[in-house]
Amino acid sequence: MLTPLAAAETGEDMEVVMKLLKEGDVNLRAAQGGQTALMLGVSHERDDMVRALLACQADVNLQDEEGTTALMVACRQGNADIVRLLLAQPGCQVTLTDKGGNSALSLAQRAAREDIAALLRAHAEQSPSLSAPS
Numbered sequence: 082m083l084t085p086l087a088a089a090e091t092g093e094d095m096e097v098v099m100k101l102l103k104e105g106d107v108n109l110r111a112a113q114g115g116q117t118a119l120m121l122g123v124s125h126e127r128d129d130m131v132r133a134l135l136a137c138q139a140d141v142n143l144q145d146e147e148g149t150t151a152l153m154v155a156c157r158q159g160n161a162d163i164v165r166l167l168l169a170q171p172g173c174q175v176t177l178t179d180k181g182g183n184s185a186l187s188l189a190q191r192a193a194r195e196d197i198a199a200l201l202r203a204h205a206e207q208s209p210s211l212s213a214p215s
Contacts, residue, residue: 107139115146123154123163131166141170148179156189156197164189164197168204175201 110117119139122130131151135141144150152173155163164185167173178184189197 107134107137108143110143110145115144117143117145117151119143119151120145120149120154123151123160123167124158126158126160126163128162128166131163135166135170141167141173142177144177144179147181148177150174150177150179150185152185153177153179153183153188156185156194156201157192159189159192159194159197161194161197161200164200168200173204175205 107119108117111121116124117139119131119134119141120143122134139151141151152164152167152175155167168175175185183191186198186201189195189201
């Protein structure tokens with residue numbers, strides 16, 4: 082299911098993608114690395130794909146084999162627009178950590194993106210019960 086997501090460029094392509102997403106499991110993980118389609122959409126900076134996946138109930142808190150979330154990927158890349166999209170999802174947990182102990186905030190700070198770090202802090206302050214790990 083991941084190949085059509087990467088190849089979608091036109092509005093027609095996106096219609097096909099939406100049909101696939103609605104029929105399949107949007108939280109399916111890749112066999113190698115355990116990444117989800119959402120993580121891949123974020124890593125390729127495909128705002129349109131990220132929106133489509135979120136509209137089909139992609140889980141923003143799923144972690145790959147290294148413990149990385151889609152939010153962590155967006156923070157590491159310094160993509161504030163995608164960070165905002167992910168933070169807007171109900172239940173987005175900003176304090177999850179990967180196997181190396183990195184959180185989305187620490188990755189944003191390491192990428193020297195204080196704007197993103199400020200977004201993360203504000204989100205954690207607004208909804209502390211949603212930010213805490215389960």
